[in-house]
Amino acid sequence: MKLLIIVSLTVLVLTFIALNSGAYNIAATDKHWAITEKLISWVRDSSIKARAKEMEVPVLDDPAMVEKGFKQYHAMCTECHLSPGKQPTELAIGLYPQAPLFYERVPVTDEGEKSSLSKKYFWAIKNGIKMTAMPAWGPTHNDETIWAITAFLQKLHGMTTERYTALVDTHHDDLMHDHNHGHHH
Numbered sequence: 001m002k003l004l005i006i007v008s009l010t011v012l013v014l015t016f017i018a019l020n021s022g023a024y025n026i027a028a029t030d031k032h033w034a035i036t037e038k039l040i041s042w043v044r045d046s047s048i049k050a051r052a053k054e055m056e057v058p059v060l061d062d063p064a065m066v067e068k069g070f071k072q073y074h075a076m077c078t079e080c081h082l083s084p085g086k087q088p089t090e091l092a093i094g095l096y097p098q099a100p101l102f103y104e105r106v107p108v109t110d111e112g113e114k115s116s117l118s119k120k121y122f123w124a125i126k127n128g129i130k131m132t133a134m135p136a137w138g139p140t141h142n143d144e145t146i147w148a149i150t151a152f153l154q155k156l157h158g159m160t161t162e163r164y165t166a167l168v169d170t171h172h173d174d175l176m177h178d179h180n181h182g183h184h185h
């Protein structure tokens with residue numbers, strides 16, 4: 001028993017000395033071990049799942065809602081999450097962990113799966129994800145807007161460049177308006 005305490009304390013002190021000396025490389029370019037990455041993903045997924053579980057998902061198929069979500073996504077998310085046909089930005093390239101590309105994901109058709117994915121998306125957008133670059137949009141956007149973005153993310157799964165470009169062309173005037181904060185040309 002006494003030996004166990006001495007060994008534990010020694011390990012603690014040595015760990016403290018090593019970390020305090022800067023032994024751990026915090027650089028975004030220094031990748032985690034595979035096991036650490038698995039551990040982080042597991043903690044993140046469990047945390048989001050538990051917190052998003054009790055949420056009520058509204059109807060997400062309304063075209064006006066999806067359209068609103070598209071405009072928000074185009075203005076606020078593509079710098080990191082890109083969009084069909086968009087070349088990786090310098091910001092996106094430097095991220096660790098990398099931001100997922102939603103348009104590369106397979107569209108979800110099963111209603112149950114779709115609903116639980118919507119809950120996870122909504123939660124992540126509203127609250128952000130600690131120690132990644134994923135910001136919380138809840139402090140600046142209401143739930144209705146965040147559900148609209150969630151609705152669009154589901155539609156973004158598997159979206160072609162043609163379809164995304166068509167959306168950009170259709171809403172060209174609105175998008176210009178948003179980017180210029182109200183200035184007209």
Ligand code: HEC
Nearest residue numbers: 076077080095097098099100121124125129132133134149
């Ligand atoms: C500054 C970069 C950045 C911006 C801007 C950003 N994200 Fe993210 N986002 C990330 C990163 C990095 C992750 C991955 C986090 C992780 O691996 O745990 C992420 C994760 C997510 C996730 C959870 C990922 C999953 O696998 O399901 C969702 C949903 C998401 N972002 C949506 C959005 C939406 C919607 C916007 C715009 C309103 C946005 N993000 C803007 C960087 C960003």
